[in-house]
Amino acid sequence: MKKLILASIIALFSIGATAQELNNFSFGRGPQVVSPEVLGDSVVFRLKAEYATQVSVAPSWLGWTANVPMQRGKDYVWEVKLPCPEPEIYTYNFFVDGVSVNDPQNYLVQRDGVRYLNMVLIPGERTENYKNATKRGTVRQMWYDSESLGINRRMTVYTPYGYEKNTKQKYPVLYLLHGGGGDEEAWTSMGRAAQILDNLIEKGQAVPMIVVMPNGNPGQQAAKPMDIEEKTIAYNDPAFANAYVNSLVKEIIPFIEKNFRAIPKSSARAIAGLSMGGGHTTSATILYPGTFDYICPMSCGIRESAELDAQLQGIKKAGYKLYWIGCGVDDFAMPGTKVLDEALKRNGMEHTLYTSGGGHEWKNWRLYLNTFGKLLFK
């Protein structure tokens, strides 16, 4: 055995292995442990933990308090087999003697704010567009100067397959906004936005478009892992919400329309966002009517107010082509969503209220992008 290990280490070195790879190797993570294993009707989680006394798994589809005990089997491999949930992407983590642990066998990891979780994709019709298409667009992280916020800020910009080749073509733009705790990478990491757009466009179900995913936290230059000091902006400052929305319309849109082959017209601009980003969507369209012809707030309602009818009339008067609202039936944002739905009705504004099972979660926001994405710019 020792000889085999030595031979393998030499083999690793000979193909240029790094010290870290040897580290992996030395701690005995062999290929024998497979986790997660997605079978037809079940999912098996496994973790090798020789000295642990309690190992459990917390799969997101069981809700955020679930914690399923695993049983210790041969070679100290703990295991549990669970019934397969509906096709979707789920997250999970293990708990080893009470401490949260990622699955060392699974390199599919997503970041939610400051937390890293493993992903498992249960394949089915619903998840077809979450996998990589054949023709893939470019995803870039770039920086714009926000004079209004006084900082240089990072954003993610997707351009569709062919953007580099078709140098005479101009494209419409979707401004796609994240929620609280998210950042400029939320939609490409948890939201699978690049995969969804790639697939929709490849299948001819969506118009080729640019997708701009800015950072919606006005004090933040970039996602936390970029480790750049943040500017303190009080959340209860009335300027908070509009500071970002103003920067979006007055700074980000001109930046995009200058640096990309974007069609600079309201008919070629869509805005969509989830939760806090849904609030940014309704605010931006109220404050700047006539800027976006396609309006898609998700998992986010609106508060009834004395000004609401006048604000919506402003949007109606300026004109729009699509007002599409998405919300999960168990979402705590459903009451506010109904307020918005009712307000649009009483103002005679055509719109769609799309509901789906589940609550305030990414499985719904991926589904919504995959759904309203087909309706934009048509």
Added chain:
Amino acid sequence: MKKLILASIIALFSIGATAQELNNFSFGRGPQVVSPEVLGDSVVFRLKAEYATQVSVAPSWLGWTANVPMQRGKDYVWEVKLPCPEPEIYTYNFFVDGVSVNDPQNYLVQRDGVRYLNMVLIPGERTENYKNATKRGTVRQMWYDSESLGINRRMTVYTPYGYEKNTKQKYPVLYLLHGGGGDEEAWTSMGRAAQILDNLIEKGQAVPMIVVMPNGNPGQQAAKPMDIEEKTIAYNDPAFANAYVNSLVKEIIPFIEKNFRAIPKSSARAIAGLSMGGGHTTSATILYPGTFDYICPMSCGIRESAELDAQLQGIKKAGYKLYWIGCGVDDFAMPGTKVLDEALKRNGMEHTLYTSGGGHEWKNWRLYLNTFGKLLFK
């Protein structure tokens, strides 16, 4: 206490918290545990682990077999204080009852192949350029069609600050190659390439340049977390090494020079790589003399062979401006590096052999980029 938790949950919801954030919250990760804490002369690691019987930390600066026990203190917080190593970026992970665990308090994470490790930056002169500069370039993941390899492949391309604005300026290009186990994200994740270039350029120490970081595994379309099926290419197939190098010179260079404002001349092309990528560097320059005027293999030697002198004479005859070799004094690649150094000497080829402490590790490759980066295109 229960009331406070409830109030906080409501507060989280009201700013648009996701279920995952509540998950974080529910498992009691309060802000009270700080880890890692970098003090003047020590680093403290802490982990809350109520039910664990053994907790340790494996900091990379102690070598890849080190595993330092931590002591349980108040409130089940395990802790160890270690003397501060020299300024650099290091990685670490915990072991909780024998299982590898990332630090839940530290959102600085890097991916090495299929493994995620926490990072800790010990500040000093050496690490000044590893932090974010003020003026930052754009980093993009894009795809090129490799006809020779029969697959569509992902690469990372950095363009310097100002690239979007200075639409009349053309730029030189550094082709920066990763090692075994790496992929197209290795240099931007572990190598801090964007930060290093941003800083060097901002300080006027390096010429503004484009940096192209392709995937050097010819069977791979993209890094493993992209989850795209790989094409099987036998590592002992003699076509293996050159398949990628051929694609680099015949396909990637034309792709870059078509899609970016790159200067299409050998005097504006540099090639550098570590370990396996150092092998690609020496191969590419031997197979395609006169393509790159700047040649920087790192942590990678060459084998003595009957053809070596003729091959190097080919490079000499075609002309070059810089041949810069970097290697750690404890690197297992040092003997091969000396073979290359000697061969260049006996062929009368001007070159630099730059050595530094340590072995086959990222702290050296960051240092080398930060060093030869100042010498390119001058």
